[in-house]
Amino acid sequence: xxxxxxxxxxxxxxxLYIISGISIFxxxxxxxxxxxxxxxxxxxxxxxxxxxxxxxxxxxxWTVIPTIxxxxxxxxxxxxxxxxxxxxxxxxxxxxxxxxxxxxxEYANGKxxxxxxxxxxxxxxxxxxxxxxxxxxxxxxxxxxxxxxxGKNNFLWFEANKAGxxxxxxxxxxxxxxxAMLTSVxxxxxxxxxxxxxxxxSAANEHPGLTLMKKNAxxxxxxxxxxxxxxxxxxxxxxxxxxxxxxxSEHEIVVNEEYIKRSVKTPNxxxxxxxxxxxMVPYDKILTDEQIDxxxxxxxxxx
Ligand code: CUA
Numbered sequence: 001x002x003x004x005x006x007x008x009x010x011x012x013x014x015x016l017y018i019i020s021g022i023s024i025f026x027x028x029x030x031x032x033x034x035x036x037x038x039x040x041x042x043x044x045x046x047x048x049x050x051x052x053x054x055x056x057x058x059x060x061x062w063t064v065i066p067t068i069x070x071x072x073x074x075x076x077x078x079x080x081x082x083x084x085x086x087x088x089x090x091x092x093x094x095x096x097x098x099x100x101x102x103x104x105x106e107y108a109n110g111k112x113x114x115x116x117x118x119x120x121x122x123x124x125x126x127x128x129x130x131x132x133x134x135x136x137x138x139x140x141x142x143x144x145x146x147x148x149x150x151g152k153n154n155f156l157w158f159e160a161n162k163a164g165x166x167x168x169x170x171x172x173x174x175x176x177x178x179x180a181m182l183t184s185v186x187x188x189x190x191x192x193x194x195x196x197x198x199x200x201x202s203a204a205n206e207h208p209g210l211t212l213m214k215k216n217a218x219x220x221x222x223x224x225x226x227x228x229x230x231x232x233x234x235x236x237x238x239x240x241x242x243x244x245x246x247x248x249s250e251h252e253i254v255v256n257e258e259y260i261k262r263s264v265k266t267p268n269x270x271x272x273x274x275x276x277x278x279x280m281v282p283y284d285k286i287l288t289d290e291q292i293d294x295x296x297x298x299x300x301x302x303x
Contacts, residue, residue, distance in 0.1 A: 094118075100281070115183045119192075128147075134148065166187070209296070237299055267281070
């Protein structure tokens, strides 16, 4: 197995090796004894069965030894887990948002990012927030995983001790594009981290509607280049005529301000033919009317 890249990795790996070692030992030992008994006590070699009644030594042995072994497994598991719940006071706070189907990260200075960037050898605390359904935040290289449950404030912390780029994935099946939640954590030196954190030029010249759409993961389901995902593409969407399904009856509509607004607030009211109902959550409580207007203005420019 690849060496871990966080301070937790050693403890987690140790308990994994101990549990696997004990399991493999007993798998081999029990199978060997079983095969031996089948041969030694088959009808040819042992024509007359013996009735054995009780053996106190054996009873005590096979109670005490397994008890000690499971306590050993528990001890190493617990020692690996305990430090994960004790967050250092100086840990860098980062909010992690999970939604269908994207992880996004918000830093204390307001910086938003699609991937996690952290300094090496510094503790980082992640606040795990789900915007819709259950997700699970998983960094295999750090040996870390925790669920994002709507309405529950879960957290994680870690200290990355090896610079590099590692996979971050969602480990809870959360719908059709669950696998699209794949992103990364980039562990860099402190200087590079601070430079990255203070650099916000990329968002400055961006259309506010586009920023909002990125933040709300619209592009997980809708492309801007005409290709089809689980939702219709935004390419040339404004002014387009679409055949929609309204409660089972089909009719044509022209995509205008009113239709986009309705589709954002109540996405299942008029679903474009050929797409599935119920995949998009209503955004009427997430986006304000002004924000939706900004999105509409941006969509007009996607040709
Ligand atoms: Cu989010 Cu699977």
